[in-house]
Amino acid sequence: MEPETQFQFAITRVFDAPRDLVWRVWTDEVHLLEWWSPKGFKTLSTKVDLRPGGMFHYGLEAPDGHKFFGRFIYREIVPQERLVYVLSFSDAEGGIGRHFLNPKWPAELLTTVTFADKGGKTEISLRSHPINATAEEIRIFEEGAPSMQAGFSGTFDQLDDYLAKSKK
Numbered sequence: 001m002e003p004e005t006q007f008q009f010a011i012t013r014v015f016d017a018p019r020d021l022v023w024r025v026w027t028d029e030v031h032l033l034e035w036w037s038p039k040g041f042k043t044l045s046t047k048v049d050l051r052p053g054g055m056f057h058y059g060l061e062a063p064d065g066h067k068f069f070g071r072f073i074y075r076e077i078v079p080q081e082r083l084v085y086v087l088s089f090s091d092a093e094g095g096i097g098r099h100f101l102n103p104k105w106p107a108e109l110l111t112t113v114t115f116a117d118k119g120g121k122t123e124i125s126l127r128s129h130p131i132n133a134t135a136e137e138i139r140i141f142e143e144g145a146p147s148m149q150a151g152f153s154g155t156f157d158q159l160d161d162y163l164a165k166s167k168k
Contacts, residue, residue, distance in 0.1 A: 072165035106130035
């Protein structure tokens, strides 16, 4: 178990959609292709193997045209309630990679996403912290919190827009 005293990045948002729909668009590769990126980025590919030990592998394109990949390795899946996974940058084949702008960024982030019913709406809470990281990598992660906040806020905006279209 990772130390609980370590800094954790956290973001929470309530979405105007039922939990079963929010879960489905968060775990299905066809839906993820439509929204899984910060605003201004383009999702190029998604592949989901939703099981403990399985992988979500995705490709993104930044506004400047730079292409990069990421992956989740799922540790725990409680349908419509919780996902626990190790998030990493990746290569095109799904191998572990490094941040394309900062090679000293932690290679692995333990991430927990919870989905809570809020009277027909859904609250998503995401918490993440480095694992198997050096002191320098942890420091860089902590310093990167504002950037992560902006990136996830944009991604959550994309999810919000997609859910609004999906409910019609």
